[in-house]
Amino acid sequence: MEIITGKTYYQAPPIFYLRDLLLEGLSKFNDRVSVAYRKKRSDQLLVEKTYDDLYRDVVRMQYSLRKIVKPGNRIAVVGENSYKWMVTYLAVASGFGTIVPLDRLLKHEELGPMLDRSGASVVVYDAPFHSLIHTLKKDNKTISHSILMESEELTEELEAEIRNENKEDSDFYFFHEFLTTADCEQDLETKSADALLCKAHGEDEICAILFTSGTSSSAKAVMLTEKNLCSNVRSLLGSVSFDDNISALSILPLHHTFENTCGFLSMLALGARIDICDGLRYVSKNLKEHQTYIIIAVPALLKGMKRAIENEAKRKGQARKLRLGMRLARALRFIGIDRRREIFKDVLKELGGRLQIIISGAASLDKNTLRFFDALGINVLQGYGLTEASPVVSGGNTKVNILGTVGQPIADVTVAIDNDKRGEPGEILVFADSVMKGYLDDPEATKEAIDEAGWLHTGDIGRVGRKNSISITGRSKSMIVLESGKKVFPEELESLLTQKEFIKDSLVFGQETSSGDVIITAKLVVDEEKIRERTGKHDGDLSEADIREELAIMIEDINRSLPSFKGIRSYFYSFQDMIKTTTMKVRRGMEMDNLQALYEQTKENWQALRGANIDKYAEESLAENIKHDSGETKSADTVQANQTSSVIAKKTDKAKQKTTVAERMRLRELKRARRRYHRDLRVINRLHEDVQKKRTHLAEAERELRIREAVLEQRLNKIKHKIELGKRTEK
Structure with missing residues (x-):
């Protein structure tokens, strides 16, 4: 077992309780702006809230909550990122009770x-959830009060309708009106700041309950304390150093711990x-107008930004200039x-001109995207974490940042790799103050996740590399165990697949x-657009055979770079996006359930599906269901249509009989030979392209060597000049 503890590189702010964020x-x-936002996307002017405003609104929220429920209650919040969301979170989690942030993209039947x-x-929510919350209040015994956060979705007509609907409901409030019930303006002017805020939670008291990704029944409810959250904030800020008075763009959903801890609390x-x-x-417009310094992002967002920059360069005829600039930047x-x-x-001007730091997490980011932003002069700090660890465990920092890894453990966080030999992969274990208290109402799952010594078993597989930087190799739950006993981690293969520009997403699994x-x-x-570019078929029908050939070549290339037991033996494709979480991670369980249902409906095996477009099977299945639901009754028109098709079928059969068996076999072989020829031709063309690229790289390497020689020669000349000056001075 390898054990490493994160170093403290910088002095972190003294944040030991969430109320310290407000008081500090x-x-x-x-007078510095804490949060800025637009009431409506079409507004030109921003609403700016200072740190003084934030403190005062949190106090008002706590005073108002005391009037409807006792301290210690659980308060749920669901909605888009907003100042009101932040005020609610801080007011509750800093001492009043337990905050329950919910995913606004969940279906209504899951939220209930x-x-x-x-x-x-108490439920604090955005307008789109009003009808759901209104219904739940009637059926749910625990929900006593509801508070609607005003947002752009709340039109004047909708507001009037809601007011009329709830005019006799004394337990319903609009957010801005709810704050006016605080009656604390005199206290805000006369009492000390510390005295007005609720006392902090005890060390073991829960301040937040966060649901992990999953359906309403499978998602685990993680219980976090103030000690968990604040220790993670201090560990993060003990590992990185940023400029003073920076600006951050809040893009990811605040209910997710990654954005919550890194992009909000920190x-x-x-x-x-x-x-x-x-x-x-x-995003692009906001980066430019706010001159953002740092963003918290997921790989899907960064890949989209990279693609947008490349497409813009291509549109302006500057794609080659962009590539040459990157080579020059790397060489220098x-x-x-x-x-x-x-x-x-x-x-960089199009990104605001000040963007210097991107913290990437939630999923693995490919090296091409990492190198792209690094070449632009933007530091991408890739991190690793999980909700159960509040969430950050490791990350690239402003001292050590090795591309392609998830960095060193952050300050004061201890990580163990449960392996037999140094350098080998093993399960990642975490020991830190940021490790959760447990799962809500699930002591068995808690015992399974946290052992008696206090180590959190993450279920992720990783290894320690250069400078104690960690590389994630996969998930123990998704690990494929072959008949030979050898183990394959899907994430490794998925990373290789998605490096291809025409593959948007991939899911690798073991099929028994x-x-x-x-x-x-x-x-x-x-x-589809990228595969058309690849095959050269920009217009017209793109046949399944064309795509199958392209994918076959890609799979062969990838398999050649892998040990034989890791090779991908079957594959199929789709144009439909996979089911994802709000942080753009594929919901593996739900996707596998859908694939299993597809197998059962089509009765096809892995050999029959190899290289196939599964969208057509899904369409056929849907059509079959519709046909089944419609019953067996047929109209006269349908019968006539069947008779017509029967006549056509008989004529077709007669025409087919004229073609001899030998002729059919010859045509089939000719078709196969033609396909093999085109396939081999593509391989040869690509090999030729590779040779050309290698020649270009060699020429660039030669140029770099010449530049280095020139620089070294200049330095030697300077040293010689200094020596000569020294000798003259001595004389």
Whole structure:
């Protein structure tokens, strides 16, 4: 077993309780903007809330809550990222009770059971959830009060309708009106800041309940304390150093611990300005107008940003210039000259000009995207964590950041790799103050996750590499065990597959045959536009055979780079996106359930599905269901249509009989030979392209060597000159 503890590189702010965020913000950053947002996306002006405003609104929220429920109650919040969401979270989690952030993208039928499980007595929500909450209040025995957060979705007509509907409901409030019930304005002017806030939770008291990704029944409810959250904030800020008075763009959902701890709580601890993003479509616009310094992102978002930059360069006819600039930036940096941000000042200007740090998490980010942003002069710090660890366990920091890894354990967090030999992969175990208290109402699952010594068993597999940086190799739950006993981690293969620009997503799994053999199978989500570019068929029908050939070549290339037992033996594709979480991770369990249902309906085995488009099977299955539901009754028109098709079929059969068996076999062989020829031709063309690329790389390497020689010669000349000057001075 390898055990490493994260180093403390910097002095972290003294945040030991969530109320310290408010008190430190009030004393150090009083007039500085804490949160900025638009009431409507079309608004030109921003609403800016200072750290003093934030403190006062949290106090008002706590005073108002005391009037409707006793401290210690559970308060649920569901909605888009907003200032009101943040005020609710801080007011409850900093001492009043237990906050229960819920995923706003969950279906209504899933939110209900989660609210039941949480035991929340008050629900704070956005307008789209009003009818659901209104219904749940009638049926749910624990929900006593509801507070609607005003947002752009709340139109004047809808507000009037809701007011009329709830005019006799004394337990319903609009958020801004609810704060006016606080009656604490005099106290805010006369009493000390510390005295007005609720006392902090005890060390073992729960301050937050967060549901992990999954359906309402399978999602686990993680119980976190203030000690958990604040220790993670201190560990994070003990590992990184940023400029003063920075701005962060809040893009990811706040209910997720990654954004919550890194993009919300940690930013407040630094005295940063948090700009709430207007939506995913407006990320580029918001980065530019807010001159953002740091963003918290997931791989899907970063890949989208990379694609947008490349497409814009292509549109302007500057794609080659972009590639050459990247080569130049890397070559200069190799010899110790960093001119990245100067070379790409025009690109960076489109991102606001000040974007310097991207913290990436929730899933693995491919090396191409990492190198792309690194070449632009933007530091991508890739991290690893899980809700049960509040959430960050490790990450690249501003001292050590090895691309392709999830960095060192953050300050004061101890990580163990449960392996037999140093350097080998093993399960990642975590020991830290940030490890959760447990799962709500599930002591057995808690014992399974946290052992008697206090180690959190993550279920993730990783290894320790250079400079104690960790690499994630897979999940123990998704691990494929072959008949030979050898183990394969799907994540490793998925990473290789999604590096191909025409593969949007992939899911690798082991499919057991009737003989007991396990077939490594991949479901591929193909980007139609990119595959057309690849095959050269920009217009017209794109045949399944064309795509199958392209995928076959790709799979062969990948398999050649792997040990034989890891090779992908079966694959099929789809144009439909997979089911994902709000942080853009594939919901593996739900996808596997859908695939299992498809197998059962089609009765096809892995050999029949190899290289096939499974969308057509799904369509056929749907059509069959519709046909079955419609009954066996046939109209006269249908009978006539059947008779017509029968006549056509007979004529076709007669025509087919004229073709001899030998002729059919000859045509089939000719077709296969033609396909083999085109396939081999593509392979040869690609090999030729590879040779050309290698020649280009060699030429670039030669140029780099010449540059280095020139630089070294200049340095030697300077040294000689200094020596000569020294000799003259001595004389």
